[in-house]
Amino acid sequence: MNVLVIGSGGREHALCWALARSPRLERLFCAPGNGGIAGVAECRDLDPLDFAAVESFCREADIGLVVVGPEAPLVAGIVDHLRGAGIRAFGPERAAAALEGSKGFMKDLCARHGIPTAAYGRFREAAAAKAFAAELGAPVVVKTDGLAAGKGVTVAATLAEADAAIDAMLGGRFGAAGEEVVVEEFMVGEEASFFAIVGDDAVLPLATAQDHKAVGDGDTGPNTGGMGAYSPAPVMTDALVEQVMAEIVRPTVAGMQAEGMPYRGILYAGLMITATGPRLVEYNIRFGDPECQVLLPRLKSDLLDVLIAACDGRLGQVALDWSDEAALVVVLAAEGYPGDYRKGTRIGRLDRAAALDGVLVFHAGTARRGDALVATGGRVLGITATGPTVGAARDRAYAAVDRVDWPEGFCRRDIGWRAIERETAS
Numbered sequence: 001m002n003v004l005v006i007g008s009g010g011r012e013h014a015l016c017w018a019l020a021r022s023p024r025l026e027r028l029f030c031a032p033g034n035g036g037i038a039g040v041a042e043c044r045d046l047d048p049l050d051f052a053a054v055e056s057f058c059r060e061a062d063i064g065l066v067v068v069g070p071e072a073p074l075v076a077g078i079v080d081h082l083r084g085a086g087i088r089a090f091g092p093e094r095a096a097a098a099l100e101g102s103k104g105f106m107k108d109l110c111a112r113h114g115i116p117t118a119a120y121g122r123f124r125e126a127a128a129a130k131a132f133a134a135e136l137g138a139p140v141v142v143k144t145d146g147l148a149a150g151k152g153v154t155v156a157a158t159l160a161e162a163d164a165a166i167d168a169m170l171g172g173r174f175g176a177a178g179e180e181v182v183v184e185e186f187m188v189g190e191e192a193s194f195f196a197i198v199g200d201d202a203v204l205p206l207a208t209a210q211d212h213k214a215v216g217d218g219d220t221g222p223n224t225g226g227m228g229a230y231s232p233a234p235v236m237t238d239a240l241v242e243q244v245m246a247e248i249v250r251p252t253v254a255g256m257q258a259e260g261m262p263y264r265g266i267l268y269a270g271l272m273i274t275a276t277g278p279r280l281v282e283y284n285i286r287f288g289d290p291e292c293q294v295l296l297p298r299l300k301s302d303l304l305d306v307l308i309a310a311c312d313g314r315l316g317q318v319a320l321d322w323s324d325e326a327a328l329v330v331v332l333a334a335e336g337y338p339g340d341y342r343k344g345t346r347i348g349r350l351d352r353a354a355a356l357d358g359v360l361v362f363h364a365g366t367a368r369r370g371d372a373l374v375a376t377g378g379r380v381l382g383i384t385a386t387g388p389t390v391g392a393a394r395d396r397a398y399a400a401v402d403r404v405d406w407p408e409g410f411c412r413r414d415i416g417w418r419a420i421e422r423e424t425a426s
Contacts, residue, residue, distance in 0.1 A: 007069030036363025199315030
């Protein structure tokens with residue numbers, strides 16, 4: 001079978017790496033791809049939002065499955081278009097993609113179906129939003145309703161910060177994404193990333209994971225798209241996994257079905273594990289990045305078989321097989337990220353990093369310019385390692401990081417600290 005992966009980041013590199021291992025695969029394409037993906041897939045310069053061009057390529061290349069990585073084309077309806085054209089595609093259709101495309105939609109769905117989440121309000125007027133924030137009290141969370149490339153969330157320590165965030169969002173800083181804001185209660189607890197694969201006939205939980213969103217060591221500084229992740233997440237016990245499935249994931253899938261918006265694809269629940277139990281922070285409609293880079297190296301099952309089964313209504317016949325080893329990824333980012341950063345800097349000696357046992361190098365923001373590999377994004381590389389424990393995986397990952405020659409890059413040096421503290425204590 002020929003397969004097309006849509007996207008250009010570390011998540012898509014991990015997807016391509018995993019799909020390339022399938023004996024069912026004939027040719028693998030990625031659009032548009034990046035400098036590292038080109039090593040495992042044939043990259044094509046297609047705009048993921050040009051649905052007609054994607055459809056045309058699928059027909060020319062005899063594509064049997066399209067796997068959509070990022071959220072923007074899903075929210076825009078690429079799966080509807082492809083399925084309407086008779087092309088198998090993995091991911092939610094446009095109506096169901098509103099779970100990520102509109103935070104207000106997601107919160108209202110939770111309210112209708114009794115899914116535990118933070119108290120909230122939706123606003124288009126700054127005065128009303130500020131009044132509700134004052135009612136909740138600081139700290140308080142302010143979010144753009146729509147997609148803002150991971151930058152539309154402010155955790156305000158004071159009401160003054162909340163007011164400034166509300167003014168910025170409703171004032172046009174994020175364009176159409178900020179025409180409405182969601183103001184939420186601040187939840188206290190430990191965050192975790194929970195993934196399930198959803199088909200018409202089954203909902204299967206994936207292995208657990210936890211990421212690090214803050215840019216600095218000790219979870220300090222502004223939030224990013226993710227500076228690292230690890231799997232499994234010790235906070236997610238078997239009992240907690242079943243509680244999340246019973247109280248959050250299954251009611252969401254059932255609610256979407258009942259409301260005429262059946263969900264198919266990856267459902268990513270960002271959780272807060274509070275003193276009173278798990279609560280939903282937000283939904284994403286695709287694999288997390290960088291969580292994908294630690295989940296797929298632990299998946300022993302054939303990913304292509306699993307995705308086809310989900311598309312074809314046979315997911316209930318699938319049993320997922322996971323490695324007992326842990327995996328950890330350290331993100332190398334361009335100096336200055338998540339603010340302004342330089343592009344075009346050269347990266348060297350990646351072969352020396354990848355040569356270490358148990359190490360994989362996933363590219364997120366790179367390009368080939370002649371013989372040189374250059375950085376083109378904020379988050380640029382994901383150095384993933386496996387090991388018998390999170391601590392062992394951590395040691396391998398940082399040993400590989402230290403072999404990379406990229407003076408203009410940086411990383412956090414404490415990825416996995418929560419899990420390693422638990423391992424040490426036990």
